[in-house]
Amino acid sequence: MQIIKAASEIHNFSLKCRSNFLKIGFVPTMGALHKGHLSLIAAAKSENDQTVCSIFVNPSQFNEAADFEKYPRQLDTDLKLLEEAGVDVAFIPDVTEVYPHPDRKNYDLGKVAAIIEGAHRPGHFNGVASVVKRFFEIIRPHRAYFGLKDYQQYLIIRNLVKNYALDIEIVGCPILRENSGLAMSSRNQLLSADGRQVASQLSETLVKTKSAAADHGAAELEKRGLDLLKAKEGVDVEYFLIVDADTLKTNPDSKSNRIALLAARVEGVRLIDNMFLDK
Numbered sequence: 001m002q003i004i005k006a007a008s009e010i011h012n013f014s015l016k017c018r019s020n021f022l023k024i025g026f027v028p029t030m031g032a033l034h035k036g037h038l039s040l041i042a043a044a045k046s047e048n049d050q051t052v053c054s055i056f057v058n059p060s061q062f063n064e065a066a067d068f069e070k071y072p073r074q075l076d077t078d079l080k081l082l083e084e085a086g087v088d089v090a091f092i093p094d095v096t097e098v099y100p101h102p103d104r105k106n107y108d109l110g111k112v113a114a115i116i117e118g119a120h121r122p123g124h125f126n127g128v129a130s131v132v133k134r135f136f137e138i139i140r141p142h143r144a145y146f147g148l149k150d151y152q153q154y155l156i157i158r159n160l161v162k163n164y165a166l167d168i169e170i171v172g173c174p175i176l177r178e179n180s181g182l183a184m185s186s187r188n189q190l191l192s193a194d195g196r197q198v199a200s201q202l203s204e205t206l207v208k209t210k211s212a213a214a215d216h217g218a219a220e221l222e223k224r225g226l227d228l229l230k231a232k233e234g235v236d237v238e239y240f241l242i243v244d245a246d247t248l249k250t251n252p253d254s255k256s257n258r259i260a261l262l263a264a265r266v267e268g269v270r271l272i273d274n275m276f277l278d279k
C-alpha cells in the first residue's frame, strides 16, 4: 500500500492509472475506521482496479470546535486496517494540502442541504462539499463510495456531482450495525459501555417504527418514535422525522418511499441513524 500525503503526488497517481485505463474507486473517511468503512472499501475493490481511501478530519465541516477536537484519531491503527483491507493508496493529507487557499465558496447543493442536518449544523454540508469536491478534483476517481448511514450527505454528494457536472459515479452503501443494532460510527468510541447500550435504543426505535409503518402516516409515526425516545433515560433527541427519501420533505398522506431520520445525543455524543420504512 502506498501512503501519499501530497496532492500533487496523488494527482500523478491518478493520471498514471487513467493513462493505463485503470478504474479508480475512492472512499473518503475521517479515520477511526470500523467495519462500516471497511464495507465501503470492499465495494470499491470489487468494482475498480485501484482503491484509494482518504483519512482526513476536515475542520470545515465541524460546526463546533469541541467536536472537532474530541473527534477520535488513530492513524497507525487505521493504516494497518487499510493495508489488511487491500487498499492500494492511503491518502492522508495535511490541512494545507487540502486547502492551500481557504475555500469560501457557497456550494449549490440543492434544497435538501438547507433542512434537517443542514438546519441543525450550519455550514456542515458546505464544508463536506468543499472537501469532497477538492478530493474529487485531485484524485479524479471513476467511482466514489458513501455510506447511507449519512443519508442526507449521500443525497447532497449526488447533487454536488450533478450540479457541477463531475464525471463520477456515486455509490451508496448500506449501514453496518453492531449486534445490538447500533449503527457503527467512529463516534461510538466516545461512548462508555453503558452509553452504547443506551444508544442501541435509537435503532430499536427505528425498527419499531418500520414495523408500524404500513398502518400509519408520518405524523403518527413521528409521535410514537419521539415518545419512545423521550422515555429512554440518557437519550437527548434532536429530531425524529419521517420524510420522503428523495426530497426529505414530510408528506402526511404517503405510505411509500419514506425514510425515518434521527439525531440524538447520548453522553454528549451526537449520533445519527436512519431506516427506510417501505422496503
Ligand code: AMP
Residues within 6 Å of the ligand: 028, 029, 030, 031, 036, 037, 039, 040, 145, 146, 147, 148, 149, 150, 173, 174, 175, 176, 177, 183, 184, 185, 186
Ligand atoms: P466518516 O469517517 O464518519 O466520515 O465516514 C466515512 C464514510 O463511511 C461515509 O460515507 C459514511 O457514511 C460511511 N459510514 C460510516 N459509518 C457507516 C456504517 N455504519 N455503515 C456504512 N457506512 C458507514
